[in-house]
Amino acid sequence: MSPVPPGAARKRCIVAYATRERQYLWRVELPLEASIADALAAARAAAAPSLDIPWESAPVGIFGEERVRTDGCADGDRIELYRPLRGDPRERRRQRVQRERRGRRS
Secondary structure (H helix, E strand, C coil), X not given: XXXXXXXXXXXXXXXXXXXXXXXXXXXXXXXXXXXXXXXXHHHHHHCCCCCCCCCCCCCEEECCEEECCCCECCCCCEEEECCCCCCCHHXXXXXXXXXXXXXXXX
């Protein structure tokens, strides 16, 4: 997608990706008809090439709701790249509660 010409209607979105250590945010300006894929391409162009971000393979969403890359995005949307979780958060919480309960009995 080419840059937005001056004076043309545009929208602004934020592309987000988080690791365990850090959250990355890229503010992108796009034509009104731009898709999620277009926003990702703009963020990728702005990102440091040394970052190991799964631009093509990671699931994507807007404000926590999973989407496909061909979906459109609106002005102000937060487009998120998701990474796989190390484990089911609910199961990890159950295990933590069980450990804490065992610790209280001792």
